[in-house]
Amino acid sequence: MTTTAPNPAILAAPVQQGRSLWGDAFRRLRRDPAAVACFLVIGAYVALAVGAVYWYPDFLETQNYSERNLPPSADHWFGTDVFGRDVLAKTLLGARVSMTVGFMANAIAVPLGLALGVLGGYFGKWIDDLVVWLYTTLASIPGIILLIALKYAFQGIILFEGTFIELNLSGIHGLYIALGVLSWIGTCRIIRAETLKLKSLDYVTAARASGQGRVRILVRHIVPNLLHLAIINFTLGFVGAISAEVILSFLGLGVEVGTPSWGTMINAARLDLVVGRWWEAVAACAAMFVIVLALNIFGDRLRDALDPKLRI
């Protein structure tokens, strides 16, 4: 075994394209039937949630008193509600609320947790103390109470009034913002711990030894090795956000009154159950059950596929 002088013939050999960890994870997911099935379910929910507004543009205005409280039938698969509206339409419109809240809450929470976790873990000292203080303080207050308090505080506040990006915090916007700024703790903890581990790894030491700056190491060596955790947290965080929306809407603190959502459906069906009108509650619960199950299984499979430890 000796070194050889550069051999032009070998240098000219075709470059072999390697498979990155991302590509590898994608391939594993594609070959995993459970992951594919769950992904299709999630995709279907998104498609239906997007489609629902176009199929039922004037849902709220439609009232049909001749068709009130009908049980499931060929015309109305999921039956009708107290105003004679189709429960299927209502469930699909509810999916829209859930998917929006789930996506937006995590779009706020995960980047926030990622940024704070990385900064605390990497730079240490007072920055870390601040981050740890922040999340331990937040975590010491029961989540649902904090959420309700924040949602109350948002009532009636309209951000950027009169502009293109006007946000009415009383409704769904306030809901996902409140959820987002409160649910980054889990992501932050995991990211901070992983950052602490990564920064002592040899490849980071090698980068320091070759004169790379702190910011470059952070961007090139630390963050790319954390992104998979952010993605997993995004998927699993969806479940929490969807449940929180349902609970808050059930309590009357979620979306604006009248907006169809699974929480408001379950709330409305509370009294119906006593007189045997089960279909509205069952439709909402079943819709939620399926998406939560699909997200959980998919998140789990995603975690397995993205774990770099399995590949080195």
Place this chain on the structure above:
Amino acid sequence: MSDGAANTTQGSAPAGNEILAIRDLKTYFPVRRGVLSRVHAWVKAVDGVSFSVQRGKTLGLVGESGCGKTTVGRTILRLIPATAGQVNFDGQDVFALGRSELRALRRRMQIIFQDPFGSLNPRMTVGTIVGEALTVHGIARGRDRDRIVAELLERCGLSASYVRRYPHEFSGGQRQRIGIARALALSPDLIICDEPVSALDVSIQSQILNLLKDLQEEMGLSYLFIAHNLAVVEHFSHEVAVMYLGRIVEKAPAEEIYRNPKHPYTQALMSAIPAVDPSRRRSRVVLTGEVPSPLNPPPGCAFHPRCPLAVPACRRDVPALVRHEGCEALHTVACHRADEMRPGMLLEHVNKGIVAAEPA
């Protein structure tokens, strides 16, 4: 060079041809306790180490896990702040360098790691890993960089067609070669090899050692070769220093230390080298106990609690690293009984069943 550490430097080769000179290096880690994180104690990981590496030569630094050899390597590279002492690299005081001077120095001193799995970023291609430093130092970009990377890979016994592949697609030995290629990218003068073969199969170990040896001859590299195994260092080093608990206990040219080990600890390590010829198998001295904690080192000679030959003086006084009777030039030992020590004496002593001198 002739400062307070005169004792420890006695017997060193004349300066001038040394690329790296270390004087009385100390690296202590604070142990913080309590709400206010006050410094409660110090772990003396490296406690007054001096040695030098000759240009184009290899110094083997040997010792058990936890004796501070890795810390020595990282302190020299300023990856860990030193507590005291001096590191001179080619006439420059490493600890006095400013930011930009340090960056320039990084091109000349590189490191190879023990763990071939943790030392390569799993999300980067081999080409990026090897070539990154070239970009950072503004040496080469684009096509130029690709060409240099391809040459480095070939030189380290890898195919240049691997540039677009990822670390997880390689074996431990191949990954170690990638690590070596990365260290060579900046054409350094000195490479600190931090147990580069400890995590590899024996057959791969020799391949990597041969590669390092060839590179040394071709490029005139100097190595600080850290290992916990004297057998690995035997055929590789020009000079060997044995470390125990943050200090060097014996230092000599390689042939001399293998022919005439003076320190009981060195003798114990020697007896642990497996012999190739079964008829010449040596019986071994098995040291009992663990390396004491550097947080609470024993008084006197740090080795005395495990030394079968310890005498009362060993418990009291720290022996200096000096040249003794019957030693060649450049052979220094830190042992109170070095004058009477003969090769194999520890073994005879243990075989006679004399476990240790009576307690003081």
